[in-house]
Amino acid sequence: MKIFYSIVAFVLLMAVFSCNKKEESKEILKKPSEEVVPELKIKIDSAGISAFYKTYPKLIKFQNEVFALYKKNKSTQLWLDNKGVVEYGNTLFNKYKGLEQEGLKANFPYKEQINPVFEHTAENKLSKSDTDLMISNLYFYYVQKVSGVDEKTSRELEWLLPRKKVNYQVFSDSIYNKATISDDKKSKMFSQYYKLRDALHEYREIEKKGGWKAIQTDVDFKSFKLGDSVASIGQIRERLYVTGDLKEDTKSNICDSTLIKAIRTYELHHGLTPKNIILPEHIAELNVTVSERIKTIIANMERCRWIDPExxxxxxxxxxxxxxxxxxxxxxxxxxxxxxxxxxxxxxxxxxxxxxxxxxxxxxxxxxxxxxxxxxxxxxxxxxxxxxxxxxxxxxxxxxxxxxxxxxxxxxxxxxxxxxxxxxxxxxxxxxxxxxxxxxxxxxxxxxxxxxxxxxxxxxxxxxxxxxxxxxxxxxxxxxxxxxxxxxxxxxxxxxxxxxxxxxxxxxxxxxxxxxxxxxxxxxx
Known part of the structure; x- marks a missing residue:
């Protein structure tokens, strides 16, 4: 009988233990639901937007687009959640910081306010609603920059070719659908733009390495021809090697057929009539600095932004x-x-x-x-x-x-x-x-x-x-x-x-x- 009661007692004890565990499990299961943080909802209405532009008037040109954007999103934030700035917001900022690679300056009018939001180098002093609004304005600023100067300005520059139209509504939709600009799709731009952008990167690399040295010639210099030997010819050879017009720099000061061939190719690509001699006009062209060439590339990238890829x-x-x-x-x-x-x-x-x-x-x-x-x-x-x-x-x-x-x-x-x-x-x-x-x-x-x-x-x-x-x-x-x-x-x-x-x-x-x-x-x- 003792054995029987012992078994019963053990079973009851296990039952109690099991019930306690179940109750404990229920408690454990309840805790996560009790700790769920409500989804972040920041009200951004027309009054708040108007107040924002009174504080930050340099962004007023984007006001209509921003009004429409938040109205479509039921007057709530677009770029923030409980953890901070959402991923596509950080992608936008990285794109903005990379404008230099597009031949543009990243000069957002309120960079002192926007940078701390992403770089965490200083405390963000903006309210949450103003933070969201500032990022929306950064977006439209970025779109404007990569789309080129406005049509009125390009016409003042006497450019009357049909302009690529900037449809801000399309960009607004991309924000609303959380699909902000990511990797470039070449169909978005006139194809020449991407080719010049690659050239810009190459020339900036040359600039980082010191560019090229100016070619020195005598005051009475008239021409160099096949067989001439002078220090200036070695400088020409070095200059052509830097930009890849010569595959090898032999350091030779003798004007040989390889150098003449390279000069002829250089002339073809610089609007000059190919000749079998090197003239002062060629030296002048070779001596244009890498920084000036970079400026020329940047100017023409801008012109490409105006052209409809269609x-x-x-x-x-x-x-x-x-x-x-x-x-x-x-x-x-x-x-x-x-x-x-x-x-x-x-x-x-x-x-x-x-x-x-x-x-x-x-x-x-x-x-x-x-x-x-x-x-x-x-x-x-x-x-x-x-x-x-x-x-x-x-x-x-x-x-x-x-x-x-x-x-x-x-x-x-x-x-x-x-x-x-x-x-x-x-x-x-x-x-x-x-x-x-x-x-x-x-x-x-x-x-x-x-x-x-x-x-x-x-x-x-x-x-x-x-x-x-x-x-x-x-x-x-x-x-x-x-x-x-x-x-x-x-x-x-x-x-x-x-x-x-x-x-x-x-x-x-x-x-x-x-x-x-x-x-x-x-x-x-």
Whole structure:
């Protein structure tokens, strides 16, 4: 019996112990639910937003976007939770701090307030609501910077090409969906932007290593040719090695065929006509400092921000780069045709804009602009009563025009894309101008070095226009208008730095002196 009672007592004891454990387990299970912290909810309404901009007026331009953003998010915070700034907020700050890699300065107007939020170097003195609002403004600041200066400013810089539109609503949605800017997707930007950004990184690495030394030459230096031996040649060799134009620096002071070949390549990529000698103009180009080259790259990255990436998706279009003095016909994303061009001189700048080419005119009249009639023709007529006849000109309903023919100022063909600037492409009898390095000589229109070949390419869309028929029309002496079956976009741009399709970085002279004002705009505090 004792054994029986002992067993019963043990079972009861275990039962009590088991019940106690269950109760204890229940208590343990209750604790986590009792310790759950409520989700952070910060009220950010219109009154709070208005008060924020009174305190931080330098951000007022983002007020409308920020109002709409918080209204969509039911007037609660976007960037904070119980643990602090959320992950995508930190990603944004890292992107902002990396603006220098994009050729931009990270000059947020209230960096003394925003930096402590992320860097933890000092106590964040902002309230939670103001912290969230400050980060939202940082976001729109970042979007504005990477999208380029506003359209009003770019127009003041005489850039009339279609601008890439900045849709702040799209960016607002990305914040609301917690998908702030992360890794770049190349479709977001004109592809040239990414190529120039890579070049910027390369040149900054060169700058960190000390850049390149200036090449010293004698005062009476005129040229170096094959076989010459002088210390300056060793300096040229070293300079070309730094930028990869020479694969090896042999330290030799003798001008050999390897150096001449490298100089010719360098000339090609710097808007110079390749020669077999080294001239003072080449030394001057080689001596442009790495810091100046970096500024040029940055200026052209900014221009790329203005271009809609949809532009380069077209099946066929013409692009003219003014500083390069060159025209390209792009077809199915490949270069189908290239021609040298002459552009407007400094006093008659070729306008940076676009249009749709719709007509080719063979054996054209030249309708003389009123400005030329006033400045050239009337003074000529005053001195010579036969001036009009000698220039093959005639009066036409109160205006003056030049008759078709080989001496016509427009040559034998012109290419029209209607625009308010009265700019078009055309042939010219002054063929020698295409042999010059600086080809800014026109009154504003673009003279094409290979007009016949361009006409043949453009009229491939109409098989009836054979090369023989085109030749006949060009020399007919009678004006003949031909409508293109499909209009061709024409883009006239201005790039002093450009990475070509072979990956070579090219620099061109700033013929209209546009870079300095743009660099100043980008770097001012």
């Amino acid at each position: 532009l380069e998706k077209g099946k066929e279009y013409i692009e003219v780069n003014i500083p390069e003095f060159r025209l390209y016909l792009i077809r199915n994303h490949d270069i189908a045709f290239v021609s040298p061009v002459v552009v407007g001189k400094t006093m008659n700048k070729t306008v940076i804009f676009s249009g749709m080419m719709n007509n080719i005119v063979f054996s054209p009249y030249w309708n003389v602009p009123p400005s030329i009639i006033k400045s050239e023709i009337k003074p000529g007529m005053a001195k010579n009563k036969n001036y009009l006849a000698q220039k093959n000109l005639e009066w036409n309903n109160g205006a003056v025009r030049q008759l078709p023919g080989k001496n016509n100022s427009l040559g034998l063909v012109k290419f029209l894309f209607p625009n308010s600037n009265n700019i078009y492409l055309h042939d010219t009898p002054a063929k020698s101008l295409f042999e010059r390095e600086n080809r800014a000589f026109s009154h504003g229109c673009v003279r094409v070095g290979k007009p016949r070949e361009l006409a043949i390419e453009l009229l491939k869309q109409d098989p009836s226009w054979t090369p023989a028929r085109i030749d006949k029309a060009m020399h007919a002496g009678k004006e003949n208008w031909v409508s293109l079956k499909k209009k061709v976009p024409v883009y006239i741009g201005y790039f002093t730095a450009w990475v070509d399709r072979d990956g070579n970085l090219n620099f061109y002279k700033d013929v209209y002196k546009r870079d300095d004002s743009l660099i100043k705009l980008l770097t001012e505090e």
